[in-house]
Amino acid sequence: MKSNRRKFLKTSVASAASFQIVPRHVIGGQGHTPPSETYGAALIGCGGRGPGTYEGMVRDLPSKLVAACDVQKPRVDGYIKRKNPEAKAYNDFRKLLENPDVDLVAIATPPHWHALISIAAAEAGKDVLCEKPMTRFIAEGRAVCEAFERYKRIFQIGTFGRFGASRSSTSKTIHKIMRSGLLDPNPGVHIKKGGLKLHNWSGKPGLKPQIPSADLDWDFYCGPSPFKPYVQPRVGGTHRNYWDYEGGGMCDMGQHHFDPQQWIYGKDDTSPVTIEAFAPPSHPDVTGMWAWVELTYADGFTIVMDSKEWGPGYDRKESKQVSLSQLSEEDQDKIKAMPDSAPLLTFAEAVKQRKQAGGHPEAAHRAACILHLANLAIRLGRKLQYDPEKEQFVGDEEANRFVNVPMRSPWHL
Amino acid sequence: MDIQSYLDPFPLPAKRGILSDINKEKTEKSVQEAMKDPEAVASLLVKRLLDPGAEGNDIQVRHLLHTMAVRIPNYDRKVNGNKRVKFSLVLAKSLSGNYPDRVKAFVIRQLQICGGEEVIPAIGEFLIVDGIADDAAQALIAIGKVSAEQFRKALPEVKNNSILYRNVLHGLAELADDLSKESFLEALVNEDDDCRLLGLWGLTQIGDSSTLESFLKADQKEKGFSRIKAASYCLKFAEKIQKKDAAKIYRHLQKTRTLPEEKYLQQIAVSAL
Numbered sequence: 001m002k003s004n005r006r007k008f009l010k011t012s013v014a015s016a017a018s019f020q021i022v023p024r025h026v027i028g029g030q031g032h033t034p035p036s037e038t039y040g041a042a043l044i045g046c047g048g049r050g051p052g053t054y055e056g057m058v059r060d061l062p063s064k065l066v067a068a069c070d071v072q073k074p075r076v077d078g079y080i081k082r083k084n085p086e087a088k089a090y091n092d093f094r095k096l097l098e099n100p101d102v103d104l105v106a107i108a109t110p111p112h113w114h115a116l117i118s119i120a121a122a123e124a125g126k127d128v129l130c131e132k133p134m135t136r137f138i139a140e141g142r143a144v145c146e147a148f149e150r151y152k153r154i155f156q157i158g159t160f161g162r163f164g165a166s167r168s169s170t171s172k173t174i175h176k177i178m179r180s181g182l183l184d185p186n187p188g189v190h191i192k193k194g195g196l197k198l199h200n201w202s203g204k205p206g207l208k209p210q211i212p213s214a215d216l217d218w219d220f221y222c223g224p225s226p227f228k229p230y231v232q233p234r235v236g237g238t239h240r241n242y243w244d245y246e247g248g249g250m251c252d253m254g255q256h257h258f259d260p261q262q263w264i265y266g267k268d269d270t271s272p273v274t275i276e277a278f279a280p281p282s283h284p285d286v287t288g289m290w291a292w293v294e295l296t297y298a299d300g301f302t303i304v305m306d307s308k309e310w311g312p313g314y315d316r317k318e319s320k321q322v323s324l325s326q327l328s329e330e331d332q333d334k335i336k337a338m339p340d341s342a343p344l345l346t347f348a349e350a351v352k353q354r355k356q357a358g359g360h361p362e363a364a365h366r367a368a369c370i371l372h373l374a375n376l377a378i379r380l381g382r383k384l385q386y387d388p389e390k391e392q393f394v395g396d397e398e399a400n401r402f403v404n405v406p407m408r409s410p411w412h413l
Numbered sequence: 414m415d416i417q418s419y420l421d422p423f424p425l426p427a428k429r430g431i432l433s434d435i436n437k438e439k440t441e442k443s444v445q446e447a448m449k450d451p452e453a454v455a456s457l458l459v460k461r462l463l464d465p466g467a468e469g470n471d472i473q474v475r476h477l478l479h480t481m482a483v484r485i486p487n488y489d490r491k492v493n494g495n496k497r498v499k500f501s502l503v504l505a506k507s508l509s510g511n512y513p514d515r516v517k518a519f520v521i522r523q524l525q526i527c528g529g530e531e532v533i534p535a536i537g538e539f540l541i542v543d544g545i546a547d548d549a550a551q552a553l554i555a556i557g558k559v560s561a562e563q564f565r566k567a568l569p570e571v572k573n574n575s576i577l578y579r580n581v582l583h584g585l586a587e588l589a590d591d592l593s594k595e596s597f598l599e600a601l602v603n604e605d606d607d608c609r610l611l612g613l614w615g616l617t618q619i620g621d622s623s624t625l626e627s628f629l630k631a632d633q634k635e636k637g638f639s640r641i642k643a644a645s646y647c648l649k650f651a652e653k654i655q656k657k658d659a660a661k662i663y664r665h666l667q668k669t670r671t672l673p674e675e676k677y678l679q680q681i682a683v684s685a686l
Binding site for chain 1: 432525582614644648
């Protein structure tokens with residue numbers, strides 16, 4: 001049964017203050033560390049950002065590495081040797097999640113695994129810090145939200161800009177104005193110029209298949225994504241350049257930028273309703289060039305990505321910040337009288353207090369949706385109408401095939 | 414028809430091997446021209462697709478064919494036409510040709526984007542072909558529930574091949590095929606962990622309370638990660654059915670998830686009752 005989105009959010013917010021289900025660590029139990037001692041922590045995906053993601057997760061938490069996992073054995077062995085030689089090494093995340101000593105899981109695999117591992121970790125009773133981008137496609141994000149709600153686990157996305165934004169007085173005022181609904185239609189236009197690394201994270205098509213190294217389980221690496229002949233750039237940081245695993249610089253950098261903006265502009269519970277891009281035809285396998293994308297919310301608030309790396313610059317609207325001066329004096333007083341929203345909890349605070357983290361699943365999912373919607377407008381070459389409640393495109397059955405992309409057996413949401 | 418003029422505007426790898434030298438105006442014009450006779454163009458493009466390991470390159474061919482697949486549904490919507498069906502049928506027909514598997518897989522992936530009911534039988538043929546069956550399954554799932562018949566038809570033929578069997582079961586479960594209830598029940602006693610879990614998931618997807626007893630009996634036998642996953646199916650199943658039946662599932666979890674590390678499941682079950 002699919003939950004109604006608004007109802008779901010209300011439930012999530014309500015439950016944020018009343019998470020009752022404590023982790024095994026706090027409960028203790030036979031053979032386990034007694035309460036309030038040390039959290040058993042694990043890392044899945046030990047290359048690239050992995051070690052940094054792990055350190056971000058355990059910051060301010062008494063913890064020790066008890067397990068690590070990677071599809072490339074030398075990587076996990078090397079990480080454990082450096083970090084804690086007593087920790088257990090795995091090549092299959094499912095085996096790691098069986099380990100009752102693991103309370104916290106940092107996920108730093110390529111993004112085509114983020115949702116499935118996050119969900120499985122919640123099902124195993126673990127709390128999660130997951131690298132950005134949260135997902136590879138929209139339906140994955142909804143499934144992550146539902147899993148963490150069902151299991152009352154803590155989730156934090158691996159980008160933290162919203163914490164700083166939520167402490168700035170200007171951002172707090174904009175946030176209040178946006179959440180108040182007093183500014184309708186909303187004249188705000190946020191333009192992100194450059195910084196989305198088109199050239200860095202564009203793929204190389206037409207490479208000849210190679211034989212993967214003996215220490216790489218290529219079939220498992222592909223996992224839920226289509227099984228394609230191996231070429232080296234599909235692994236390592238350049239996985240970003242393939243639609244099968246990520247979504248180019250848009251997804252690599254986008255969540256960093258738009259996650260805080262989404263908080264400032266009060267859009268953690270919704271998504272844009274129209275999306276239009278200026279881009280050439282997209283290649284089937286690899287990410288490439290685009291000029292700009294314009295995404296508009298139901299209240300008129302607009303987000304623009306202006307690549308500055310290809311094609312004409314965006315010139316349809318000027319950047320416009322939301323401010324108190326756009327309201328009547330009476331409404332300004334209402335905003336000034338509004339209390340600040342509660343401080344966002346860090347992952348460590350959320351784990352200790354059993355309350356929702358600042359980068360919680362719904363917010364992280366909605367931020368990832370901005371990127372997926374933008375990429376779909378680029379890939380499909382048409383203006384898209386989107387229903388943020390149903391999380392479906394309107395009147396475009398073929399576009400909806402990209403919202404929930406079938407996975408390779410046996411993987412599923 | 415010479416399709417080279419349609420292909421020339423599409424870029425070949427430039428500096429660093431990426432497609433940065435792409436011209437929107439020229440490529441869009443080429444697509445528009447190709448869309449005037451999409452059947453003929455598609456037929457010629459398929460002939461120029463190469464196996465990924467073969468000499469030469471088909472970068473421009475794949476780029477144009479994919480662009481047509483992505484955009485043709487919208488061309489039809491604008492003019493109330495039926496180009497999509499004709500284009501898809503040309504691609505589907507090519508699947509019976511003598512092309513390498515990876516070429517057929519690419520064509521199937523394009524049908525995953527633009528194909529409809531008309532291409533289901535042609536794709537369904539590949540559910541029993543090693544190495545290409547997963548491409549076929551994902552395309553059929555994308556097309557929708559109407560393709561379930563193909564999976565049902567393939568099932569008896571793949572019973573002795575665990576990879577293909579798993580692929581077909583997965584498709585039936587993903588499509589929540591009510592008519593496959595018996596197949597899901599049968600999978601619950603399979604030796605393969607993934608097949609048993611797919612059986613449990615299939616039953617969860619169809620949410621038929623009459624299968625509850627078998628479902629819960631099978632759940633109890635799972636170990637390790639499969640036990641964790643089976644518990645998640647229990648919770649999802651409970652969310653789909655009437656409160657009275659759901660209570661049976663929650664009580665079952667309460668009774669069976671008694672290990673110290675399963676206390677969180679106990680708590681979920683208790684709070685749901």
